[in-house]
Amino acid sequence: MRRIEGSGSGWPRLKSHAKFVTIIKTDFLIIGAGIVGFAVARELRRRDPGCSVRMLEKESSAGRHASGRNSGILHAGFYYSEDSLKARFTREGNRRMRAFCAEHKLPVMACGKLVLANCEQQIAGLEELFRRAARNGIEANLITETEARELEPRARTTGKALWSPTTSSVNPRDFMQALENELAAARVQIDKGVRYVSGGNALVESSKGRYSAGHLVNAAGLYADRIAHGLGFGLRYRLVPFKGLYLYANPRIGSFRRHLYPVPNLNNPFLGVHFTLTSDNRVKIGPTAIPALWREQYGGLHGFSLKECGEALLNNTALFFKDPRGYRNLAVQEIRKSFRKAMVDEASRMASNVDDSMFSSWGPPGIRAQLLDIASRTLVGDFVVEGDADSTHVLNAVSPAFTCAFPFADYVVDRIAGMRHKVE
Ligand SMILES: Cc1cc2nc3c(=O)[nH]c(=O)nc-3n(C[C@H](O)[C@H](O)[C@H](O)COP(=O)(O)OP(=O)(O)OC[C@H]3O[C@@H](n4cnc5c(N)ncnc54)[C@H](O)[C@@H]3O)c2cc1C
Numbered sequence: 001m002r003r004i005e006g007s008g009s010g011w012p013r014l015k016s017h018a019k020f021v022t023i024i025k026t027d028f029l030i031i032g033a034g035i036v037g038f039a040v041a042r043e044l045r046r047r048d049p050g051c052s053v054r055m056l057e058k059e060s061s062a063g064r065h066a067s068g069r070n071s072g073i074l075h076a077g078f079y080y081s082e083d084s085l086k087a088r089f090t091r092e093g094n095r096r097m098r099a100f101c102a103e104h105k106l107p108v109m110a111c112g113k114l115v116l117a118n119c120e121q122q123i124a125g126l127e128e129l130f131r132r133a134a135r136n137g138i139e140a141n142l143i144t145e146t147e148a149r150e151l152e153p154r155a156r157t158t159g160k161a162l163w164s165p166t167t168s169s170v171n172p173r174d175f176m177q178a179l180e181n182e183l184a185a186a187r188v189q190i191d192k193g194v195r196y197v198s199g200g201n202a203l204v205e206s207s208k209g210r211y212s213a214g215h216l217v218n219a220a221g222l223y224a225d226r227i228a229h230g231l232g233f234g235l236r237y238r239l240v241p242f243k244g245l246y247l248y249a250n251p252r253i254g255s256f257r258r259h260l261y262p263v264p265n266l267n268n269p270f271l272g273v274h275f276t277l278t279s280d281n282r283v284k285i286g287p288t289a290i291p292a293l294w295r296e297q298y299g300g301l302h303g304f305s306l307k308e309c310g311e312a313l314l315n316n317t318a319l320f321f322k323d324p325r326g327y328r329n330l331a332v333q334e335i336r337k338s339f340r341k342a343m344v345d346e347a348s349r350m351a352s353n354v355d356d357s358m359f360s361s362w363g364p365p366g367i368r369a370q371l372l373d374i375a376s377r378t379l380v381g382d383f384v385v386e387g388d389a390d391s392t393h394v395l396n397a398v399s400p401a402f403t404c405a406f407p408f409a410d411y412v413v414d415r416i417a418g419m420r421h422k423v424e
Contacts, residue, residue, distance in 0.1 A: 022209055026054040026189075029204060029213035031196045031227060033062035035172075036397050037219035038179045039409035045186045047413065053188045054213075056206055058195035063176035065221050065296070067402065069366030070244075071276050071287060072175075073259065074098065074108075074168045075400040078133035078140050079271065084382045087136045089404035089411070094166055096406040101170055104178040107279040113167035113259035114148055116157035118349045125263035126162045133164075140164045152258040154351040167259055171279045172402060196220065198230055202390070215416060216391040222295040222369045228393035233386040237371040237395060240315050240379070241295045242270070242334075244287025246363035247343055253283050253358045260350045267325040269370065269381050269398060273337065273346045284363055285347040288337040289330070291316045298365055315372055324378045371396040385412060389423040392416055 028044050030037045033055050041053045059065075074097050077090030101108045117123050126142060133140035141163045143151075148161035155161065183190070195207040204211040218227045222241060228234035260275040270289040277283060293312050296303030319327045337343045344356040371380040383404075384395040392412060401408060 023203070023212045024054070024209065025052075025212045027051040027214040028053045028217060029211055029215075030055045030217040030219055032219040032221055032224070033057035033059075033180075033190050033192070034065060034067035034219060034221050035063070035176065035179070035402050035405045036221075036394050036408065037217070038062070038176070038183060039405035040217050040219060040412050041183055041188045042179070042186070043406075043409040043413045045183075045188060049186070054211070055188065055190040056194045056196050056211075057190055057192045058207070060193050062180050062190065062192070063173060066366055066369065067176055068173045069364050070172050070399070070402055071274075072169045072172045072278065073276060073400075073403070074170060075403045076113075076133070076138050076140065076164045076166045077136050077400075078129050078138045078162075078164065079264065079266070080136065081132065082135040085408070085411070086382055086400060086404065087132075089407040090400055091136065091138055092407045093400070093404035094168070097170065097175075097403060098168060100178070100406075101175070106170060106174050106178055109169040109277050109279045109281075111168070111258050111277055112151070112163065112165040113261055114152055114155055114157070115162040115164070115261045115263060116148070116155055116350045117160060117263050118156075119158055122263040123159050125266070126160050128266065129162050129263070133162075138164075139166055152256070152260065154254075154256065154353065155258070155260060156350055156352055169259065169276055169279055196227060199227075199391070200231065215389075215420075217412070217416070218391065218393040219397070221397065222367060224369060224393060224395050224397070225371065228386065228395060231391050231393070233391070233393045234384070234395050236373060236375055237380065237384065238311070238315060238374055239295070240319075240370050240372045241292040241297070241312065242289045242368040242370050243292040243297060244289060244366045244368065245338065245343070246284045246286035246365065247340060247359040248361045248363050249283040249285070249358050250360055254353065256283050256351070262350060265326070265330070268327075268330055269379055270330075271399070273343060275347060275351060285343060285359060286363070287366060288334050288343065289368065290334045290338055291331055292367055296367065298367070318377060319372070322377050324376070327379075368398050369396070370398055383408065385415060387415070387419065389419045392419075
């Protein structure tokens with residue numbers, strides 16, 4: 001992208017240089033109408049209502065990938081080490097998401113969550129989460145088994161549990177729709193069914209024509225690494241997709257009062273199959289974290305790409321043999337969970353009176369845009385943002401990027417302002 005010209009308002013204005021009338025000009029061009037792209041667009045408009053913000057979305061509607069296919073949990077923020085961006089944004093993100101829901105009258109299941117230990121050895125894991133909660137300024141309590149059952153009579157735990165009162169859930173699709181309505185009112189143009197193809201020298205080639213942008217923001221989720229590589233960023237990373245399957249309970253499940261989570265293995269970025277109480281009072285279990293063979297492998301041959309399949313096989317084989325942080329065991333365990341019975345068995349460790357006859361319908365799966373650091377051959381834990389005065393690339397926007405979206409967007413926009421300031 002070309003160096004941005006300054007404007008009186010302190011934000012970039014595009015200097016007209018286009019030779020062809022067919023080029024669409026904009027101050028900011030955001031690739032990807034997921035929660036991250038939306039939150040960044042909102043923040044750019046909030047800071048300067050006079051700047052032009054345009055978005056490209058390859059699908060015919062927004063939120064068709066991770067942002068509309070997740071657990072909808074507004075996390076509290078106790079999983080993450082205090083030096084991480086995730087720790088920095090989750091608490092505030094949770095608060096701001098709930099405020100947005102209140103403002104837009106979106107239902108929130110504010111039932112809190114219990115993290116449960118399935119054996120004595122896992123109590124150390126609960127204690128570590130409790131320490132992280134304290135360091136991150138998150139409200140959480142270590143409680144006894146009896147107290148856990150007072151909060152959720154069906155909870156099964158060994159000795160202790162961690163209680164998080166602020167963990168909530170929302171319907172991510174409704175949330176995305178409300179945010180899209182807000183952006184439309186703020187005159188953010190979303191060009192749907194338009195795919196980013198390539199970029200450079202302030203010009204972007206799309207599947208439906210050219211754009212000239214003052215600054216490009218890459219929030220393309222499962223394809224963010226590709227776009228970043230094309231502009232010379234994120235070269236030490238490759239994306240490895242992981243598929244999350246969900247099973248919905250039928251009415252025989254009976255009542256549940258809280259979200260129930262297992263103690264996670266903090267060596268890997270996934271939280272384990274959990275019970276989510278949805279904002280419309282349903283119960284679902286999941287998601288799995290099964291290595292996917294291509295980036296949009298939702299079902300059947302949808303989105304099949306031979307090239308992506310080759311990459312996924314190569315990356316997974318290397319991870320399997322090098323076995324960083326117990327990857328081999330993780331992959332085997334997760335692949336097992338593609339079978340309904342194995343997934344329900346896993347969940348039934350956390351709650352009494354659960355069997356596989358209670359879970360008969362698979363919900364829409366989601367795929368995580370997980371980065372692999374190719375030098376260390378490890379899965380990257382935290383969010384990654386790279387870029388310069390011309391473009392910004394949001395990489396590894398994995399969970400809890402939905403919860404974090406608003407403060408994360410502030411950070412991205414501050415970064416853009418800082419980069420621009422440097423070149424002035
Ligand atoms: C199974 C699962 C469960 C999760 N659970 C939670 C949770 O409970 N709580 C939480 O906080 N987070 C959760 N997450 C994480 C959260 O959903 C993601 O971090 C977040 O949605 C990422 O948003 P995004 O905007 O970066 O990506 P996306 O939502 O994937 O959006 C990227 C968009 O870019 C578009 N795009 C891609 N390439 C191009 C191109 N070339 N041209 C134009 N457009 C393009 C895509 O079509 C897509 O719409 C979960 C994720 C998954 C997969």
